[in-house]
Amino acid sequence: MRVLVVEDDEEMARTVAVGLRRAQMAVDVAFDGPDGLERALCHDYDVIVLDRDLPGMHGDAVCSELIAAGNRSRVLMLTAAATAEDLVDGLGLGADDYLPKPFDFPVLIARVGALARRAHPAVPPVLLHGDLVVDTARRTARRGERPLELAPKEFGVLEVLLAAEGRAVPAEELLGRVWDEAADPFTSAVKITISRLRAKLGNPPVIETVAKRGYRI
Numbered sequence: 001m002r003v004l005v006v007e008d009d010e011e012m013a014r015t016v017a018v019g020l021r022r023a024q025m026a027v028d029v030a031f032d033g034p035d036g037l038e039r040a041l042c043h044d045y046d047v048i049v050l051d052r053d054l055p056g057m058h059g060d061a062v063c064s065e066l067i068a069a070g071n072r073s074r075v076l077m078l079t080a081a082a083t084a085e086d087l088v089d090g091l092g093l094g095a096d097d098y099l100p101k102p103f104d105f106p107v108l109i110a111r112v113g114a115l116a117r118r119a120h121p122a123v124p125p126v127l128l129h130g131d132l133v134v135d136t137a138r139r140t141a142r143r144g145e146r147p148l149e150l151a152p153k154e155f156g157v158l159e160v161l162l163a164a165e166g167r168a169v170p171a172e173e174l175l176g177r178v179w180d181e182a183a184d185p186f187t188s189a190v191k192i193t194i195s196r197l198r199a200k201l202g203n204p205p206v207i208e209t210v211a212k213r214g215y216r217i
Helices: 010-022 033-042 059-068 084-092 105-117 152-163 171-178 189-201
Strands: 002-006 026-030 047-051 074-079 097-100 126-129 132-135 140-143 208-210 214-216
Touching: 002 010, 002 033, 002 171, 010 026, 010 105, 026 033, 026 152, 033 047, 033 059, 047 059, 047 105, 059 074, 074 105, 097 105, 126 152, 132 152, 152 171, 152 189, 171 189, 171 214
Parallel strands: 002 026, 002 047, 047 074, 074 097
Antiparallel strands: 126 132, 132 140, 208 214
């Protein structure tokens, strides 16, 4: 799951990013409206956490531009105002959810997770393949009765592969969906993560390498 946080309060932005990363999400951060819009249009985010009161370009305008461009990311709008009128305005602009500040962090994580499951295409809360069970809401996985202790990137790769429903997923797509923008596109991170994931999943193997096409379950 890949998330963009657009928040001009740098301390809050970094705090939110750290918390989302601990919840096994890949997170990029922007501190103003123009930078947030540019990143949102350049990368395929599942969810955009968008502050409404941004410098350079108001959050309302960012949201409107994303809708006009056909961007498919889900938008969670944050605001210091909490009136019914603000809520109606935010949702009317195309935001998918609305959260007033201050907020409880577990609520933010739950909202982001719920929006991600409604992203393109919708991902069910529990993904199944044989005896492999991945709970995308609780961020847990097990094979049979054995819990799987997965690192965030391992969980993310497994989630994307299961959601692909048998389609071979290129390494470039996995890198774009599970890693943040700091990832080196020429790195072997995907290959290494797949190898570790296979070892943790055990036998019989469930991840197949498809020549020149990527990986699939």
